[in-house]
Amino acid sequence: MSRIVYVNGQYLPEAEATVSIFDRGFLMADGVYEVTSVLGGKLLDFAGHQVRLARSLKELDIEAPCSDDELLEIHRELVARNDLTDGMIYLQVTRGNPGDRDFAFPDPATIKPTLVLFTQSKPGMADSPVAKTGIKVISIEDIRWGRRDIKTVQLLYPSMGKMMAKKAGADDAWMVEDGHVTEGTSNNAYIVKGGRIITRQLSNDILHGITRAAVLRFAKEAQMVVEERPFTIEEAKQADEAFFTSASAFVMPVVEIDGASLGNGTPGPVAKRLREIYLEESRKTAI
Numbered sequence: 001m002s003r004i005v006y007v008n009g010q011y012l013p014e015a016e017a018t019v020s021i022f023d024r025g026f027l028m029a030d031g032v033y034e035v036t037s038v039l040g041g042k043l044l045d046f047a048g049h050q051v052r053l054a055r056s057l058k059e060l061d062i063e064a065p066c067s068d069d070e071l072l073e074i075h076r077e078l079v080a081r082n083d084l085t086d087g088m089i090y091l092q093v094t095r096g097n098p099g100d101r102d103f104a105f106p107d108p109a110t111i112k113p114t115l116v117l118f119t120q121s122k123p124g125m126a127d128s129p130v131a132k133t134g135i136k137v138i139s140i141e142d143i144r145w146g147r148r149d150i151k152t153v154q155l156l157y158p159s160m161g162k163m164m165a166k167k168a169g170a171d172d173a174w175m176v177e178d179g180h181v182t183e184g185t186s187n188n189a190y191i192v193k194g195g196r197i198i199t200r201q202l203s204n205d206i207l208h209g210i211t212r213a214a215v216l217r218f219a220k221e222a223q224m225v226v227e228e229r230p231f232t233i234e235e236a237k238q239a240d241e242a243f244f245t246s247a248s249a250f251v252m253p254v255v256e257i258d259g260a261s262l263g264n265g266t267p268g269p270v271a272k273r274l275r276e277i278y279l280e281e282s283r284k285t286a287i
């Protein structure tokens, strides 16, 4: 079935939705995005995604394409028009179409940002079978730019990392800089050692995951010990367990790093428990 997507104020069948070849998102990767999960027809962590979007736009001097209320309305309209039960809503804002190619930013008074949203259906995504067996990661060098806290659409290296993982018979890659893990290609990385949950602290080196914020809050509420600091791949391989978080994977157990099994090679109790708590609590506040 053809989707109804949103482009600059219009709801259109996907085949009729277009963006200019001069759009700076296409020519310069000059844009930002958000992915919000939908469970049971409701949006998870919506406020968090909205706040991060506003921050990404501000950091790049891109005008907000619409108000917060309008943004929520568009998300809800897309859920309704596409009869979406479980899945994601992808949102992208670019600096727009100046009608030509130029490195200098166009005048925001005349060139308005491009806003695109579409749905991706993933029935039963909360019961993903991989979450029961866990996933395998490899480590790769982190050669991305220095503002990874901004959620830009420059995703070529993360895509290459994912392909390096597949080629190595793994599922994903954790990126390493100066000997320490920054994050996964599209997720935040954690290890568990002696009952302590260890994850890199927030900085410009990593994306400030919305799922990360929620999971750390729930972990602390459940009296778990959280240590926010960098960790090495060697430390990760010696950990009792590992996992990652993202809006679309929730909490995902990692059972192998660079070919070394963690614990007994099955998802660990902390990751399993955090996945349960995250799903339960975020369904409660879904809108």
Ligand code: PMP
Binding pocket: 035, 183, 184, 185, 186, 187, 188, 206, 207, 208, 209, 210, 211, 212, 245, 246, 247, 248
């Ligand atoms: N880090 C990176 C590099 C990501 O691409 C993502 C997901 N887009 C995350 C972390 C996780 O962020 P969130 O929990 O907000 O999906």
